[in-house]
Each structure stands twice: as structure tokens, then as C-alpha cells.
Amino acid sequence: MVKKITILCIVLILTYSCKQESKKVEDSNISADFATVLDYYYEDGLKLNPINATMAGDHRYNNQFVNLLSDDYVSKIKSHYEKYKGELDAFSDEDLSDSEQMTKAILTWECNMHLAELKFNANLTPIDQMWSPNLFMGQLASGSSAQPFNTVEDYQKWMKRVDGYVEWMNSAEERMREGMEKGHVLPKSLIVKVLPQLQSLTDRDLEKHLFYQPIKSFPNDFTDEEKSALEEAYKDMIIQKIVPAYERLYTFMSKEYMEAGRESSGIQGEPDGDAYYAHQIKKYTTTNMTAAEIHELGLNEVARIRSEMEKIKMQVGFEGDLKAFFDYVRSNKELMPFAEPQQVIENFNAIYERMKPQIEKLFDVKPKTPFEVRRTESFREKSASAEYNPGSLDGTRPGIFYVPIPDVATYNTYSDESLFLHEAIPGHHYQISLTQENDDLPKFRKTLWYSGYGEGWALYSESLGEELGLYTDPYQLFGMLGAEMHRAVRLVVDTGLHSKGWTREEAIQYSLDNEAESEASIISEIERYMANPGQALSYKIGQLKIRELRKKAENTLGDNFDVRQFHNQVLETGCIPLALLEDKINNWIKAKS
Structure with a gap:
């Protein structure tokens, strides 16, 4: 009897083992098939937009410029997203790892958003x-x-x-x-x-x-x-x-x-303007917020930040109202110390040197991709904002922080520290370079961009200045508040322009009343929002979500909270819609609790 039972057990064990091995092979095949779909999606995407390949440091298509406006191209891009959306549907979430499920959710979002955008007439402008x-x-x-x-x-x-x-x-x-x-x-x-x-x-x-x-x-x-x-x-x-x-x-x-x-100034002045703006809000914020909700949020944030600005005004002993203090900061010659454009570049490099000793307190993973500060090319700097251009995927081309200096004599330094944190380190340079260097991500995710996440991270990075040894000068701290106010004002003026019928002049005046940017800069900014409805909303929406998640982690984990680990959790996945980031951080908090 014992022998028969033993034999039966062996049979059962072998049967179970075979099933497990079969399941492993099946899972392996599914993962391999899924990875193949992702590789083809990425490669096909480079063929459809060779400029993206060049930006990634892939030089196979450097001789090509695809006509994005042709009917043939529009047909190809539609087929591209329909094809891969269909292929994704063939994979059940139950058969994919957690990481693969996130990738599937991201790519599904990509396909849906691009297909929805094709219904509008953006090609006509x-x-x-x-x-x-x-x-x-x-x-x-x-x-x-x-x-x-x-x-x-x-x-x-x-x-x-x-x-x-x-x-x-x-x-x-x-x-x-x-x-x-x-x-x-x-x-x-x-x-x-x-x-x-x-x-x-x-x-x-x-x-x-x-x-x-x-x-x-x-x-x-x-x-x-x-x-x-x-x-x-x-x-x-x-x-x-x-x-x-x-x-x-x-x-x-x-x-x-x-x-x-x-x-007219806003997109409401075009046919289907309201529907297009709703799409743009979802595209750039990766949320389902309405224009009305965002406008109200902006008004509340403007009021909150104004109260913080009042404290700085009192600290420096300025007598007068906040609007007068804006004018004072805008025109303060002591904040315009440079005679040569190169001095502006050197000032940003000096900011980096001051914060270097503190970086490891907040980040234990740093990018390998090199980094440079450069002046914006003269042909476009009069209308340009400061910006970051990513390095190549292989790290041979550096990430570049471009600074427009159309008139060095009027270049105001009061917001330079927050600007460096946003555009350079630990803002866009860390976020984008770490994504590109992460070999665990499929290729298409290494170059993916969602403004709600990417710009949200960069604006969140501005709030790290004191932890990084910056903002010791009250004017630089005011600059940080000014930069945050700038993004809060965007919530109001972008929705005002595109959903409430505001004129260009009304938007300019609201900005002048609530922030210390120069009039020329504000005009350029308002016209930027007019050119790209919704994009300016992404910064504050993303920043507030990351702040909310950090606060939740700090409150829940208490002494077990490590800001470096939190930053790793936020950055390691690369750009993702904010809802997916929230799920990820909540799961991390739960696992650490």
C-alpha cells in the first residue's frame, strides 16, 4: 500500500511539474511575443517619424524628412495605431507581468490618444x-x-x-x-x-x-x-x-x-474648438479634468502662492502692494548684473556647483548622460523660452539646457535657481536621462513623453531647492514662488483663452497682475499658450500630484520614509500617465507599510 501511494505521489508530482514547466514555457512565449510587438511598434514609429530617430541618436534615417501633412502619411499613421491597438488586445493582462501590464496600458493610451487626435484638423495650422x-x-x-x-x-x-x-x-x-x-x-x-x-x-x-x-x-x-x-x-x-x-x-x-x-485668441475661435481643447487637456495632463475644474484650481493656487509671496515682500522690507513689488523685481538693476551672454551661462554652471554636495541626500541614482548649458540660437531666441533637449540614447550626445538671451543687459537673474532645477538638474535632465538609460524599459518607453508627468516632475524639482542648498537669497526664493505662480497662472489663462473667451490682452493683464515676469516675457508666454492649447496646464497638474503622493508616503511610512527611494519609484518607470504613477506609488507605500 505504501509503495502504491508512493508511486501515485511520484506520478502526481511529475504531472504537476510538467504542467508548471509547460506554464513557464507558455509564459515565456507570451513575454517573447509581447516584447516582439513592442520592438516592432518602436521600429515602425521611427520610420514614420525619422526626426525622432535622430533625436534618440539613431542615425539610420538622417537623410529623411517625412511629410507629416500629406494624406498618405495621415493614412499610414492611422493604420499604425489601429494595428498595434489590435495586437495589444490579443494579450490578456493575466498572462503579463506587472511591468508588462503597465507597458500595455501605456501603449493602449498612446494608440487611443493619437487616433482621437486624427479626428481634428490640427494639420491645417x-x-x-x-x-x-x-x-x-x-x-x-x-x-x-x-x-x-x-x-x-x-x-x-x-x-x-x-x-x-x-x-x-x-x-x-x-x-x-x-x-x-x-x-x-x-x-x-x-x-x-x-x-x-x-x-x-x-x-x-x-x-x-x-x-x-x-x-x-x-x-x-x-x-x-x-x-x-x-x-x-x-x-x-x-x-x-x-x-x-x-x-x-x-x-x-x-x-x-x-x-x-x-x-479671436483662443481655440474656441475655430470649428470644434471646445472638443479639441477637451482632447488637448486629456493629452497633456493625462487626466479627465475639465477646463472649468482646472480654471478653479488655478484661481485657488494663485491665491495661495500670493500669500507666500507677501511673506518674501515683508522679509526684504519692501513697502507697497504685491503688484508694485512685481514691478520692482522686474526692473531691479541689481538683478540684471551681466554684460556678456557667457556670464549668464557661467551663472547657471555656478548654481550647479553650489548644489552638487547636497544631491546625494535626495538621489542615490544619477544619470550617466553628460549635460551642458547653451545659449538659444539667435534665429529663434526672441520668441523662445528656456528649454531642455535630451541627450542621445547611447549617451554620446549630451543633454542640453538652452537659455534664450535676446538682451543680456535686461536679463534678470531672480529665477535662475528654480529655472536650473526645472530644466536641468534634477528636472528634465535627470528624468529623461535616467529613463533613456534604463535597460529594463522597452525602447518605445525610453523616448515617450507625457507633459503631465515630465513637466510635473520638473516643477516638483523646483521645490527641492532648499533641500539642495539653494534659495538662501530671498529673491531666489521669490523666484521659485514666481515660477510656481507662473504655472498656476497658466491654469487660469490657458483655460480662460480656450474655454472662456478671454482675449490675448485679458490674459496678458491677468499675468501682469499676478506674477513678476517681464511684460515682454509674459506676452511671449501668452502667445505660446495660444499656439498650443492645453500644454501649459500639464506643469501644475503633474506637480500637485507628485507632491500629494510624497506627502502621503511621508505620512504613512513615517520614519521608514526615504526620499531617495521615493524619487527612485517616481523616476524608474519613465514617463507614464499620472493615474498609473499614482497606482505605482500607492502599491509601493502598501508594500513598505
Whole structure:
């Protein structure tokens, strides 16, 4: 009897073992199949947008510029997202790991949002003063950005990419003409800002032309014959292709398009404006908040931050109301100490040196990707904000913090510490570089961007200044509050412009009444919001969510709370919708409790 039972047990054990092994193989196959889908999604995405490949440091497509405005491209992009949405549906969550489930949720979100956006007519306003491809191509053309100019082949690839770009410029005019017929046009106040950007590239003086800059900085190993051939080719490219294309576009936009330009300021002035704005809110905040809810939140945040600003005003002994203090800070010559643009760059580098000793108290994981501060290129800095351009995936190209310095004599330093924390370290540089360096993430997630998360993290980073040894000067602390106020004001003015019928002038005045930015800067900012509805909402929404999660973790974990671990939890997944971040942190808190 014992022997029979033993044999039966062996049979049962072997049967169970075989089932387990079979399940492991099945799970392995599912994971392999899922990983394959993700790889194909990423590779197909690079083919659809070769510029993204260049930005990631993948140079296979450096000779291509896809015409994003063509009907053929729109059809391809629609098929792309429909295809991968369908393929994701074939994978049950029960068969995927926690990490794979998150990836599936993210990619499903991506597909749904892009497909929804195709229902609108964003292609009919393809050029603005702030965000459009012509501005980014100018950066690449300078020879000091992501497009490499290290070999003769690199120079030749750029010329082929320019051919595609010229085709896009022609299509841009066609789409804008279509927009004129259907009521989708830029406000006149934005068209005015685009014109000098276009006109600056109609100059036939090669030495001054942006697209000729790579010829002025050949690598040392080029032969005289190679240099001569490329000089001739670039001269022909600029005179025969680039200049005529910019001249045509400038003539069209300065005359016919200007005449057709909208008098209204917000997206409500276009057909389906309300529906499009609702989509943009969801896209940029990754929440289901309404414009009305965000407007009210903004008003409350403005009131809260004003009370904090009053304390700084009293601390420095300023007599007068807060608006007068704004004017004082804006015009205080002691806060405008520089005579040369390089001094601005050096000041940011000095800020970094001051905070370095404290960084390890907040972060035990730091990126390997190098980092630089550079001045924004002259052709766009009058309309540009400070910004961060990511390094390459392999870390060979540094992350770059671009600083516009259109007039160094009026450059005000009062917010430089918070600006560095936001755009550079530990803001965008840490968040983006750590994501790109994380080999546990599928490739498409390494270059994914959600403003609610990415800009939310950067604004949250500004609040870390005191912990990092900064904000010892009350004006720099006021600068941090000013930067936070700037984002709170955005909640009010962006929703005001696009959902409440506010004019450009009303939005400018509200900003002047509630923040210390210069009038010129505020005008540029308001026009930025006009050009890209909803994007400006993402900063404060994301920051408040990360703050909320940190406070919850601190309160729940008490002495077991480690801010470095919290930051690791927030950063290790890369950009994700805020609801997924909240689930992740809640699960971490539960596991640590």
C-alpha cells in the first residue's frame, strides 16, 4: 500500500511539474511575443517619424524628412495605431507581468490618444511661432544639435533631408490655404511673430545663413576636394531650394494668410474648438479634468502662492502692494548684473556647483548622460523660452539646457535657481536621462513623453531647492514662488483663452497682475499658450500630484520614509500617465507599510 501511494505521489508530482514547466514555457512565449510587438511598434514609429530617430541618436534615417501633412502619411499613421491597438488586445493582462501590464496600458493610451487626435484638423495650422517643425529644423541646420556633421556622408544626408523638408514647406502652404477655407487659421497676433522667423532665412548672404553654418565648421580630416564639393552643394541647396521656399512661405503668410488671420485668441475661435481643447487637456495632463475644474484650481493656487509671496515682500522690507513689488523685481538693476551672454551661462554652471554636495541626500541614482548649458540660437531666441533637449540614447550626445538671451543687459537673474532645477538638474535632465538609460524599459518607453508627468516632475524639482542648498537669497526664493505662480497662472489663462473667451490682452493683464515676469516675457508666454492649447496646464497638474503622493508616503511610512527611494519609484518607470504613477506609488507605500 505504501509503495502504491508512493508511486501515485511520484506520478502526481511529475504531472504537476510538467504542467508548471509547460506554464513557464507558455509564459515565456507570451513575454517573447509581447516584447516582439513592442520592438516592432518602436521600429515602425521611427520610420514614420525619422526626426525622432535622430533625436534618440539613431542615425539610420538622417537623410529623411517625412511629410507629416500629406494624406498618405495621415493614412499610414492611422493604420499604425489601429494595428498595434489590435495586437495589444490579443494579450490578456493575466498572462503579463506587472511591468508588462503597465507597458500595455501605456501603449493602449498612446494608440487611443493619437487616433482621437486624427479626428481634428490640427494639420491645417501647421506653422506657429513656437512649436512647429520649421523651428526645429533650424536647430538641426545649425550643425550644433542632434543632426551630426562629422563625415562627408553626414553632410550629404542632411541635403537629402532638406529635400523632404522643402516638400513639407510646400504642403504647409497648401494645408493653410485649406484651413483658410474651413475656418482653421492662426490668430493674427501669432502670424506677426512667425514672419520674422521666416524672413531671417530668406537672406542670400551665405555667411549669415543658418543652413550654411556646417560649412563653416568642417571636421579637420576633410580633404580640400571634399570641402570644395560640399561648399558648392550647400550653396546650391540654400540659394536654389531653401531661400525660395522661405520666400514663398513668407510672401503667403505676410499677405493672404495675414488677411485671413483670426481676431479671436483662443481655440474656441475655430470649428470644434471646445472638443479639441477637451482632447488637448486629456493629452497633456493625462487626466479627465475639465477646463472649468482646472480654471478653479488655478484661481485657488494663485491665491495661495500670493500669500507666500507677501511673506518674501515683508522679509526684504519692501513697502507697497504685491503688484508694485512685481514691478520692482522686474526692473531691479541689481538683478540684471551681466554684460556678456557667457556670464549668464557661467551663472547657471555656478548654481550647479553650489548644489552638487547636497544631491546625494535626495538621489542615490544619477544619470550617466553628460549635460551642458547653451545659449538659444539667435534665429529663434526672441520668441523662445528656456528649454531642455535630451541627450542621445547611447549617451554620446549630451543633454542640453538652452537659455534664450535676446538682451543680456535686461536679463534678470531672480529665477535662475528654480529655472536650473526645472530644466536641468534634477528636472528634465535627470528624468529623461535616467529613463533613456534604463535597460529594463522597452525602447518605445525610453523616448515617450507625457507633459503631465515630465513637466510635473520638473516643477516638483523646483521645490527641492532648499533641500539642495539653494534659495538662501530671498529673491531666489521669490523666484521659485514666481515660477510656481507662473504655472498656476497658466491654469487660469490657458483655460480662460480656450474655454472662456478671454482675449490675448485679458490674459496678458491677468499675468501682469499676478506674477513678476517681464511684460515682454509674459506676452511671449501668452502667445505660446495660444499656439498650443492645453500644454501649459500639464506643469501644475503633474506637480500637485507628485507632491500629494510624497506627502502621503511621508505620512504613512513615517520614519521608514526615504526620499531617495521615493524619487527612485517616481523616476524608474519613465514617463507614464499620472493615474498609473499614482497606482505605482500607492502599491509601493502598501508594500513598505
